[in-house]
Amino acid sequence: MASLKDLRGRINSVKSTRKITQAMKMVAAAKLRRAQAQAEAARPYAERMEKILASLGSAVANMPGAPRMLVGTGGDKVHLLVVVTADRGLAGPFNTQVGRLARARVRALEAEGKQVKILTVGRKGAAFLKREFASRVVSEVSYATKKRVGFEDAEAVALTIAEMLDQGAFDVCSLLYNRFRNVISQIPTEQRLIPAPLPEGNATAAAGPQAQYEYEPTEEEILATLLPRNLAIQLYRAILESAAGEHGARMTAMDNATRNAGEMINKLTLNYNRTRQANITKELIEIISGAEAV
Amino acid sequence: MATFLLELVSPEKLLLSRQVEMATIPAVEGEMGVLAGHAPMIVALKGGVIRVRENGAETEKLFVAGGFAEVSPERVTILADEATPLPQLSRAGSERKLAEAEAALATVAATEAPEKRDAALIRVLSAKAAVEAAEAA
Numbered sequence: 288m289a290s291l292k293d294l295r296g297r298i299n300s301v302k303s304t305r306k307i308t309q310a311m312k313m314v315a316a317a318k319l320r321r322a323q324a325q326a327e328a329a330r331p332y333a334e335r336m337e338k339i340l341a342s343l344g345s346a347v348a349n350m351p352g353a354p355r356m357l358v359g360t361g362g363d364k365v366h367l368l369v370v371v372t373a374d375r376g377l378a379g380p381f382n383t384q385v386g387r388l389a390r391a392r393v394r395a396l397e398a399e400g401k402q403v404k405i406l407t408v409g410r411k412g413a414a415f416l417k418r419e420f421a422s423r424v425v426s427e428v429s430y431a432t433k434k435r436v437g438f439e440d441a442e443a444v445a446l447t448i449a450e451m452l453d454q455g456a457f458d459v460c461s462l463l464y465n466r467f468r469n470v471i472s473q474i475p476t477e478q479r480l481i482p483a484p485l486p487e488g489n490a491t492a493a494a495g496p497q498a499q500y501e502y503e504p505t506e507e508e509i510l511a512t513l514l515p516r517n518l519a520i521q522l523y524r525a526i527l528e529s530a531a532g533e534h535g536a537r538m539t540a541m542d543n544a545t546r547n548a549g550e551m552i553n554k555l556t557l558n559y560n561r562t563r564q565a566n567i568t569k570e571l572i573e574i575i576s577g578a579e580a581v
Numbered sequence: 582m583a584t585f586l587l588e589l590v591s592p593e594k595l596l597l598s599r600q601v602e603m604a605t606i607p608a609v610e611g612e613m614g615v616l617a618g619h620a621p622m623i624v625a626l627k628g629g630v631i632r633v634r635e636n637g638a639e640t641e642k643l644f645v646a647g648g649f650a651e652v653s654p655e656r657v658t659i660l661a662d663e664a665t666p667l668p669q670l671s672r673a674g675s676e677r678k679l680a681e682a683e684a685a686l687a688t689v690a691a692t693e694a695p696e697k698r699d700a701a702l703i704r705v706l707s708a709k710a711a712v713e714a715a716e717a718a
């Protein structure tokens with residue numbers, strides 16, 4: 288049986304662990320609020336952008352010579368996966384679940400004989416995927432040193448993707464990230480970026496009559512600037528949602544850890560008290576039996 | 582006077598959303614004033630100043646670096662790349678940006694494809710507009 292001193296040592300160490308996890312939970316809660324506010328602030332822009340793109344895109348998509356970013360290259364051979372994860376761990380299953388989704392996608396695509404390229408945003412995803420697919424990772428981005436991720440960061444990533452598209456480095460581009468549903472649930476999601484997903488015909492038909500826009504300059508020229516911007520905004524949204532999700536996941540994970548530490552402390556304290564009493568009883572018996580023998 | 586809903590959003594936040602009488606927006610093919618009941622349009626914007634008119638007086642001036650506007654009879658939505666209220670636009674800051682943009686143009690102009698040169702040129706023009714706007718403010 289463990290000695291009293293050992294038990295005391297363990298109780299103290301679990302107590303300090305609990306302090307740390309509790310502090311991490313508080314920090315995550317504060318950051319979560321900020322990240323959520325940022326994600327919400329970005330939403331109106333993304334929504335309006337979608338609307339404009341939907342009305343423009345359906346007008347231009349059927350024309351010959353439509354921009355590649357809208358209709359893709361026509362091929363389906365090379366897939367680019369953009370995987371968004373956090374830069375830090377200790378957030379429960381947050382990073383692994385996106386990693387697993389990405390791994391499953393890579394395997395499925397390669398089983399179909401397609402070529403896969405990976406672009407990671409966030410250190411954790413890069414580390415996870417490099418273990419198995421190091422040769423497919425073409426580029427990695429990390430915001431670990433940044434305090435706050437701004438739109439210009441997403442724009443930079445969008446620019447690399449656009450350049451790769453110009454060089455014909457891939458045919459289809461998808462985005463994998465944790466969608467933020469609420470604080471305790473983040474859903475690993477796949478979203479297609481290129482070719483841009485357009486709403487189904489009936490949706491545009493419903494919006495039909497009042498959506499007869501005039502364009503200045505021409506549709507093509509507007510689309511040429513709108514599409515890269517849309518790519519950036521989709522990435523920005525994914526990065527923000529992922530950031531909010533990260534803090535939510537960390538908060539839940541640290542809450543569990545704090546609770547587990549509390550339980551452990553109770554168990555150890557009980558054990559400690561029992562051992563102490565047993566020691567006292569033992570000593571008493573020794574004294575009494577010693578006195579009787581005299 | 583009839584009013585319409587003006588919404589100004591940048592990727593980072595919703596800057597403005599209220600009923601106004603008139604908005605002047607810097608479209609790529611020239612400034613354009615929008616009143617309530619305007620025909621539906623989608624226009625691209627260049628760097629310039631958005632002026633907002635409410636209750637017969639000009640109430641707000643904002644600089645945008647570029648973007649798009651969706652105009653419909655009862656609503657105008659401006660998707661701005663970057664929007665700063667004029668009083669907050671610093672002259673030194675915009676001059677620095679102009680210098681950066683010009684440097685970028687100089688490096689791009691010699692080597693790269695025409696699309697890239699155009700993009701860099703647009704950035705220079707937008708930065709120039711920012712400097713002018715800051716001077717006027």
